[in-house]
Amino acid sequence: MAISDNLAAIRMELPDTVRLVAVSKFHPVATLMDAYGAGQRVFGESRVQELVAKQPLMPADVEWHFIGTLQTNKVKYIAPFISMIHSVDSVRLLQEIDRRAAEAGRTIRALIETHVAEETTKHGFGIDECLEFFRDGGGSRFANVEICGLMGMATFTDDMEQVRREFRALKQLFEEIRALPETDKSVFRELSMGMSDDYHIAIEEGSTMVRIGTKIFGGRT
Numbered sequence: 001m002a003i004s005d006n007l008a009a010i011r012m013e014l015p016d017t018v019r020l021v022a023v024s025k026f027h028p029v030a031t032l033m034d035a036y037g038a039g040q041r042v043f044g045e046s047r048v049q050e051l052v053a054k055q056p057l058m059p060a061d062v063e064w065h066f067i068g069t070l071q072t073n074k075v076k077y078i079a080p081f082i083s084m085i086h087s088v089d090s091v092r093l094l095q096e097i098d099r100r101a102a103e104a105g106r107t108i109r110a111l112i113e114t115h116v117a118e119e120t121t122k123h124g125f126g127i128d129e130c131l132e133f134f135r136d137g138g139g140s141r142f143a144n145v146e147i148c149g150l151m152g153m154a155t156f157t158d159d160m161e162q163v164r165r166e167f168r169a170l171k172q173l174f175e176e177i178r179a180l181p182e183t184d185k186s187v188f189r190e191l192s193m194g195m196s197d198d199y200h201i202a203i204e205e206g207s208t209m210v211r212i213g214t215k216i217f218g219g220r221t
Helices: 003-013 029-037 048-057 072-078 091-104 127-135 160-179 199-204
Strands: 019-023 042-045 063-066 084-088 108-113 145-151 190-192 209-212
Touching: 003 019, 003 029, 029 048, 042 048, 048 063, 048 072, 072 091, 084 091, 084 145, 091 108, 091 145, 127 160, 145 160, 160 190, 160 199, 190 209, 199 209
Parallel strands: 019 042, 019 209, 042 063, 063 084, 084 108, 108 145, 145 190
Antiparallel strands: none
């Protein structure tokens, strides 16, 4: 099917409370423009070099989300325009985002990547570590970073009940953090979980943002 048809089919499945991030990594600008022409405005990239190359070639109203592992020495390249960074996996990275956002004269929205999967290869704060970070007021420590939620990935498995348990654990953590007196509930409201193979379960378990690539653009080149 055409990209426009793929987008239309996915949007019909999404509740009004869930935003679609079109994961466009490894796809050329012409393909992204097909999605743009079908009304898509939020795109997710995971490589800084690729994102920096695409950004000036796309319309100004595109909202860019960074979803991959981000090295501190690469933050400066995306700080002037990035809308949201989903993959904040350390306090050190937060400090660098805050510094570079200040230099750019802007505030960058960020999600704390939380490790809920059984796979050891996944990045992020542990559940207890994440909760302690917010209990210690970590969410308000950075003047130029708006921490607006959590991001997590489930284990890559055919066991959908395991996937559901992991998403449910992340949702429970999200609600615990929202319940803290230190948490600004008007800001901390995003839960980014769910990709092409598991977004239906993620939505059922409370996701507010799904990151879908293959079901929109097909296989990557």
